[in-house]
Structure formats: C-alpha cells, structure tokens
Amino acid sequence: MADYSHIKKPDLGYRYEFATDELDAMSECLEAHGFAIIKDVLPDEIVEKLKQAVYDGTDPDGTLERGQSRTRHAWIESGPGAWELLEYEPFMDIHQYLIGTDDLTVHRSAAIIRMSGSQPVGWHTDWCGFSNRVLNSGDVLNRGLWPSGKWFYLTGSRPVHGGLCVIEDSHVEGWEGPEGFKMTADRRSFYPEGEEEHRYAGFDIPGLVPLFTNGGDMIVFAHRTYHGAFPNQLDETRLSCAIGFRDRNHRIDIPWKIPESGQWFLKNIPDHLKRYTDGYTSIDIGWRGAQ
Ligand SMILES: O=C(O)CCC(=O)C(=O)O
Numbered sequence: 170m171a172d173y174s175h176i177k178k179p180d181l182g183y184r185y186e187f188a189t190d191e192l193d194a195m196s197e198c199l200e201a202h203g204f205a206i207i208k209d210v211l212p213d214e215i216v217e218k219l220k221q222a223v224y225d226g227t228d229p230d231g232t233l234e235r236g237q238s239r240t241r242h243a244w245i246e247s248g249p250g251a252w253e254l255l256e257y258e259p260f261m262d263i264h265q266y267l268i269g270t271d272d273l274t275v276h277r278s279a280a281i282i283r284m285s286g287s288q289p290v291g292w293h294t295d296w297c298g299f300s301n302r303v304l305n306s307g308d309v310l311n312r313g314l315w316p317s318g319k320w321f322y323l324t325g326s327r328p329v330h331g332g333l334c335v336i337e338d339s340h341v342e343g344w345e346g347p348e349g350f351k352m353t354a355d356r357r358s359f360y361p362e363g364e365e366e367h368r369y370a371g372f373d374i375p376g377l378v379p380l381f382t383n384g385g386d387m388i389v390f391a392h393r394t395y396h397g398a399f400p401n402q403l404d405e406t407r408l409s410c411a412i413g414f415r416d417r418n419h420r421i422d423i424p425w426k427i428p429e430s431g432q433w434f435l436k437n438i439p440d441h442l443k444r445y446t447d448g449y450t451s452i453d454i455g456w457r458g459a460q
C-alpha cells in the first residue's frame with residue numbers, strides 16, 4: 170500500500186486555521202473554500218474523556234480487530250460521556266455561531282473508531298440534496314444548508330493516521346469534480362475519467378487538502394464539501410466524534426419510529442439539556458423509502 174508519511178501540511182496561500190475568537194474570519198474561509206479548522210476548542214482533559222466515550226458508545230465490548238472500522242450513529246444516545254460536550258460552553262458557542270441561533274437541537278452525531286490497518290474512506294459528500302428521492306435516513310436528514318462536518322479527530326488528524334482530507338472549493342453549487350475526474354450519476358462522489366463509475370478512494374487529486382489537527386481542534390466543512398479519509402497506517406487506533414445541531418425551528422417529519430436507544434436518550438438526558446432535544450429525530454439506519 171502507498172505510504173502517506175511523506176505528506177506535509179500544505180501551504181495553500183490562504184489561512185484556514187483560526188482561534189476560537191476568530192469565528193468571523195473562520196466563516197469567511199468556510200464560505201470561500203468549503204472548510205476551516207478551529208484550533209484548541211477542547212482542552213486535553215475533555216479530549217481524554219471523549220476518547221473513552223467513543224469507545225463506550227462504539228465498541229463497548231472491545232471486539233474490533235486490526236484493520237476494522239466502526240461508526241456509531243447517533244453517538245449522543247450512548248450516554249453521559251457524549252453529553253459532556255453539551256455542557257461545555259465554548260463548544261456550544263461555536264455551534265450557535267455556525268447555525269446562527271441559540272435555539273439549537275441536536276441534529277446528527279457520530280463516533281468512529283478506525284483500527285490500525287483500516288482502509289481509506291472513499292471520496293464523497295455527506296449532502297443528499299441533489300435528488301428529491303428519499304430512500305434512506307441520510308436522504309431525510311442530510312439536506313440542510315448548514316455546515317455538515319464538525320469533527321474532532323481525538324487522536325489527531327494526519328495522513329498516516331487515517332486523517333481527514335477535503336477538496337478545497339468543492340462546496341460550490343455545480344462543482345464538476347477535480348480535473349481528470351467525472352462525477353458519479355448521483356453526484357455524491359467522483360472517479361477517474363475513463364474508468365467505470367465508482368467512489369474513488371485514491372489521494373492523487375488536484376485540490377486535495379490533507380488536514381493536520383490535534384485532538385481538541387474542530388474541523389468544519391460545508392454541506393457539499395467533498396471529503397475522504399486516509400487509511401490508518403499507525404499502530405495507534407484512530408478515534409473521532411462529532412455532534413451537529415440545527416435550528417430548532419427547522420422541523421423534520423421523520424418516517425421512522427424513534428428507536429429504543431433514542432427514547433432512552435430523550436428520557437435520561439438531564440433536564441437542563443432538554444432544550445437541545447426538542448424535535449430530535451434520532452435515526453434508523455435500516456429505514457428504507459419506497460423506490
Ligand atoms: O472517518 C472519516 O474520517 C470520515 C468519515 C465520514 O466522512 C463520514 O462518516 O461521512
């Protein structure tokens with residue numbers, strides 16, 4: 170397999186890393202280029218606790234093996250370890266800024282474990298608004314126009330460690346893919362010209378920006394931004410998590426019944442945090458719409 174240890178942090182000719190008191194500048198970068206990094210959002214002490222909460226919510230029995238990956242959808246439902254973020258005001262302040270209101274409801278959340286030797290994540294956008302068809306839970310939930318990714322790579326993001334990469338300027342409407350590539354029919358991914366349609370998972374792409382972050386840095390990207398992840402080539406397990414919010418007034422009519430873990434969450438989250446669960450949809454990954 171290719172070795173990604175030589176990849177250096179790029180100099181893009183514009184600034185894309187910002188402090189927590191530079192959110193206007195951060196937002197300008199997000200609008201101009203489709204991504205930004207907010208440095209030092211979480212102190213080490215919270216990062217360490219979140220690592221445990223990612224394990225507890227994603228692989229409680231410790232069954233993952235070398236080479237494997239697992240995503241816990243609706244990670245917020247896994248318990249108090251994840252709720253701690255909702256108590257941390259600097260974190261909530263950033264989300265209020267990103268969504269433009271303090272009437273926030275938890276929209277989606279996830280935690281991911283990528284073991285040593287795990288595979289890359291192919292290029293994709295999380296956004297499902299290219300088509301009106303509603304075939305799965307992503308089609309229901311991933312239609313908003315607010316920033317999509319808001320990740321913490323708790324063990325750091327870097328190419329050798331399964332780090333995130335984005336394609337700069339890929340967030341604009343009508344983007345036609347990197348030079349030399351064709352969009353897939355559903356516009357959710359792209360592949361090299363001349364090949365059969367598939368989700369490309371290579372890292373030799375014009376405009377690719379490998380992201381280098383520490384555990385407490387927040388990676389933000391726009392709803393359409395195309396992104397992927399390198400394979401994890403280090404001995405260390407990669408851990409990441411994210412909680413995203415939407416404006417509470419943006420109601421979503423869900424076609425699924427809230428699963429038991431969602432019901433448990435709604436009942437057990439402390440009263441002072443219930444302001445963030447008004448209109449919470451949970452998720453049923455197995456739900457399928459009519460073809
Ligand atoms: O694991 C990663 O680094 C990327 C995950 C991702 O893009 C996703 O879950 O949509």
Ligand SMILES: [Fe+2]
Nearest residue numbers: 293294295396
């Ligand atoms: Fe994604």
